[in-house]
Amino acid sequence: MAWVTQTLSSSLGRKVIMSLTGLFLCSFLIVHMVGNLQLFKGDGGRAFNEYTYFMTHNPLIKTVSYLLYTSILVHALMAFILTRHNQASRPIKYAYSKPEANSDWSSRNMGILGTILLLFIIIHMRTFWYEMHFGAVPVAEYDGKEYKDLYTVVHAAFGELWYSALYVLCMIVLGYHLAHGFQSGFQTLGIRHKKYTPAIELVGKYFFAIIIPVAFAAMPIYVYLQVHHII
Amino acid sequence: MKITLKVWRQKNSNTAGNLVEYKLDNVSEDMSFLEMFDVLNDSLTRKGEDPVTFDHDCREGICGTCSMYINGRPHGPQTGATTCQLHMRSFNDGDTIVVEPWRARSFPVIKDLMVDRAAFDRIIQSGGYVSVNTGSARDANEILIPRTIADEAMDAAACIGCGACVAACKNASAMLFVSAKVSQLAILPQGKSEHKERAERMVAQMDAEGFGACSFTGACSVECPKSISLDHIARMNREYLGAKLSSDNVNG
Numbered sequence: 091m092a093w094v095t096q097t098l099s100s101s102l103g104r105k106v107i108m109s110l111t112g113l114f115l116c117s118f119l120i121v122h123m124v125g126n127l128q129l130f131k132g133d134g135g136r137a138f139n140e141y142t143y144f145m146t147h148n149p150l151i152k153t154v155s156y157l158l159y160t161s162i163l164v165h166a167l168m169a170f171i172l173t174r175h176n177q178a179s180r181p182i183k184y185a186y187s188k189p190e191a192n193s194d195w196s197s198r199n200m201g202i203l204g205t206i207l208l209l210f211i212i213i214h215m216r217t218f219w220y221e222m223h224f225g226a227v228p229v230a231e232y233d234g235k236e237y238k239d240l241y242t243v244v245h246a247a248f249g250e251l252w253y254s255a256l257y258v259l260c261m262i263v264l265g266y267h268l269a270h271g272f273q274s275g276f277q278t279l280g281i282r283h284k285k286y287t288p289a290i291e292l293v294g295k296y297f298f299a300i301i302i303p304v305a306f307a308a309m310p311i312y313v314y315l316q317v318h319h320i321i
Numbered sequence: 322m323k324i325t326l327k328v329w330r331q332k333n334s335n336t337a338g339n340l341v342e343y344k345l346d347n348v349s350e351d352m353s354f355l356e357m358f359d360v361l362n363d364s365l366t367r368k369g370e371d372p373v374t375f376d377h378d379c380r381e382g383i384c385g386t387c388s389m390y391i392n393g394r395p396h397g398p399q400t401g402a403t404t405c406q407l408h409m410r411s412f413n414d415g416d417t418i419v420v421e422p423w424r425a426r427s428f429p430v431i432k433d434l435m436v437d438r439a440a441f442d443r444i445i446q447s448g449g450y451v452s453v454n455t456g457s458a459r460d461a462n463e464i465l466i467p468r469t470i471a472d473e474a475m476d477a478a479a480c481i482g483c484g485a486c487v488a489a490c491k492n493a494s495a496m497l498f499v500s501a502k503v504s505q506l507a508i509l510p511q512g513k514s515e516h517k518e519r520a521e522r523m524v525a526q527m528d529a530e531g532f533g534a535c536s537f538t539g540a541c542s543v544e545c546p547k548s549i550s551l552d553h554i555a556r557m558n559r560e561y562l563g564a565k566l567s568s569d570n571v572n573g
Contacts, residue, residue: 095573096573101527103532176494180426181517182424185329186392188394191393191394191543192539192543197539270537277555280556
């Protein structure tokens, strides 16, 4: 087993862990985004509440959710270990450096972007995940069956201007993180090819860096406008 | 041209250094950057001061020795060129130019702008070679190598081991250098037989030397005087992971 621990503690192995957990989190974002589009349905929250019931009761999804929590923790912890190691690799900084001449800002600031996202995930899970699992959530009834009314919790949270604004800002951060992260994940795994890399870059730059964050940011904006009867 | 230089002066690896300002009044725009340093050192020597120590050898862009971090970039503002290929016409009259050594834990400063790049030699010694004696030159076409492979190997072999990739990288990572060597040998028939051990050993040595990990910012490739492609880093990742998963080496 020495080869396993040796591989995973090498600089390349650590990056592979970052890549696999990161790409798994990217796949989760698609599911999360598509599911939460139920918020736009305008049916008083029935579709959304039925969807959250399914997500919290389906055994397969519950199992995958533990993999998801683990991935977030491992991704963050490994990023911390790598950042410490990388900083130690240059103990004396340049007095004058012009990194903008040779690289993108987002690629050099994945640690800062990621830290903001981790704080966001904690706030986000406290507001919704914690309330759903351990809080006192109001109950809605559809066809004689009781559902936890997470839709009302969402409306209460996104009705607050500061809370919705925080979400929109964090989605911009997410866009920058994924603009570099998605395509970088493939590079780490050695997946780089004339035929596929341009496609991977397009998906990273447009789908993950723009469409996904915009769709997520639209949710608090839409709910805020709805709560305050602007639309 | 009139130039103000801020040059890193450091007595030896055990003492702290600092930037020292020098003013040069009669700089020709046709001088190379190193010739401008020769002029500076000549004037320092005449004044009885210690000249600035800097590495240089071929002065024609093929030895990789002239390591200088000029105005925030390895080898200065040009791309695809070494310091000796940089000319003063790339600067304006009255400019202030900051010159520092490569900064990396694995490249300790020996004196002033000169750093110890022996870490690269140790990485090559760990696997950047072909063990079998290939004898005298073969007949042409005895070993068939497709043109595209030969070109790709040649692009990787263009690496002159200057260390600009390490100097440019925010993590002081040596991935571009190591991958150029791993890649070049892995795709040619002579190097193929040892490709697994080579990837394992060279990456292990790279880590042991204390270089950082790859963040894929691409800075290395932009600053590389030979414009070596990031494709080689991807290939080394494939080589290393493939080797780790399939080699007979169970003990790491």
